[in-house]
Amino acid sequence: MPHFRLISFDLCPYVQRCVVTLREKGIDHDVDYIDLRDRPDWFVALSPLGKVPVLEVTRDDGTKVVLFESVVINEYLDEVTEGSMLPADxxxxxxxxxxxxxxxxxxxxxxxxxxxxxxxxxxxxxxxxxxxxxxxxxxxxxxxxxxxxxxxxxxxxxxxxxxxxxxxxxxxxxxxxxxxxxxxxxxxxxxxxxxxxxxxxxxxxxxxxxxxxxxxxxxxxxxxxxxxxx
Ligand SMILES: N[C@@H](CCC(=O)N[C@@H](CS)C(=O)NCC(=O)O)C(=O)O
Incomplete structure (x- = not known):
């Protein structure tokens, strides 16, 4: 399983969607909080749209992929774990x-x-x-x-x-x-x-x-x- 790092702003409802999915599926992850009113440079460099949530996925070989958009992140998290939260049909x-x-x-x-x-x-x-x-x-x-x-x-x-x-x-x-x-x-x-x-x-x-x-x-x-x- 890759390593998951969620970049969050604590008031963000879009981040909250991902947190609910992570918790529903019992997925181990780290959370890094940023202040959107004072964005750190590393976040500006990392986030293609300058928004949270961002999910940084580190593969077993150490390579990283940055995912953004809560809906996309949720579907990915669902796909890589047991028991789909979407119907098969x-x-x-x-x-x-x-x-x-x-x-x-x-x-x-x-x-x-x-x-x-x-x-x-x-x-x-x-x-x-x-x-x-x-x-x-x-x-x-x-x-x-x-x-x-x-x-x-x-x-x-x-x-x-x-x-x-x-x-x-x-x-x-x-x-x-x-x-x-x-x-x-x-x-x-x-x-x-x-x-x-x-x-x-x-x-x-x-x-x-x-x-x-x-x-x-x-x-x-x-x-x-x-x-x-x-
Ligand atoms: N469509 C995006 C919306 C994310 C979004 O708007 N996040 C807000 C915080 S709640 C943000 O980062 N805003 C910063 C900005 O728009 O510059 C998603 O679903 O992830």
């Missing part, structure tokens, strides 16, 4: 990849929700987001996970968006993120119980998240006002 596998891409759009909407400037802007974003969540609701068959009883790469890709939307909803329940969407709610509940998800981010991520969107982006503060204590 090509059509079902393609459906999963399509919903992983959907997870990217959901994450982007989750960012928009937390950075809404006022109630009107929030209303517009919630409409768009509501449509996505309804589609996700229809796509989950039996639950609790996207494919059923087993966690898949779709679930690891959706985790950071569902987590952040759940936090936003806790602060501002009128967002009604999971209302009328029992399967999407059940998916998040089932994910939140997994050890892989619980250990996928710094223990104070919630506080850091509130602080980041509240102070730096003006989002939570304008949306939920005094309820943010960070």
């Amino acid at each position: 090509p059509l079902e596998r393609a459906r999963c990849r399509a919903w992983i891409e959907f997870g990217n759009a959901l994450l982007s909407d989750a960012f928009s929700v937390t950075s809404a400037e006022d109630e009107a802007a929030l209303g517009k974003i919630l409409e768009k987001l509501g449509d996505k969540l309804d589609r996700l609701e229809r796509e989950i068959r039996t639950g609790p996970f996207f494919l059923g009883a087993e966690v898949s790469l779709v679930d690891t890709a959706l985790t950071p968006a569902l987590q952040r939307l759940n936090w936003a909803n806790e602060i501002h329940p009128a967002m009604a993120i999971f209302e009328g969407r029992p399967k999407a709610a059940g998916l998040w509940r089932a994910l939140a119980e997994r050890e892989s998800v619980q250990g996928s981010a710094p223990h104070d991520l919630r506080q850091q998240f509130d602080k980041m969107v509240g102070r730096d982006r003006g989002g939570y503060r304008s949306v939920v006002g005094a309820r943010v204590t960070a």
Whole structure:
């Protein structure tokens, strides 16, 4: 087995997806944290897009390959370990990849929700987001996970968006993120119980998240006002 070194920024939801996959599959790895606001030169040289996550893979012969993009890293990690987190059937596998891409759009909407400037802007974003969540609701068959009883790469890709939307909803329940969407709610509940998800981010991520969107982006503060204590 090659040696894996994950380059991380502790608040990054894309890194978190890879950490959930690494933990689900019990893969030994090292993590190096960088500060994206003050990128070390070695990271700038290493990361083709200047983004995290990066997975540096060292083969047995010492040669190294640098992988980037969370979705690509997750598929690679899945392929080199026992028990696939994607279905064997090509059509079902393609459906999963399509919903992983959907997870990217959901994450982007989750960012928009937390950075809404006022109630009107929030209303517009919630409409768009509501449509996505309804589609996700229809796509989950039996639950609790996207494919059923087993966690898949779709679930690891959706985790950071569902987590952040759940936090936003806790602060501002009128967002009604999971209302009328029992399967999407059940998916998040089932994910939140997994050890892989619980250990996928710094223990104070919630506080850091509130602080980041509240102070730096003006989002939570304008949306939920005094309820943010960070
Ligand atoms: N599509 C990329 C997105 C990664 C990404 O945007 N990472 C952010 C941190 S959460 C980043 O490194 N941003 C730095 C930049 O854009 O310069 C993935 O899935 O890995």
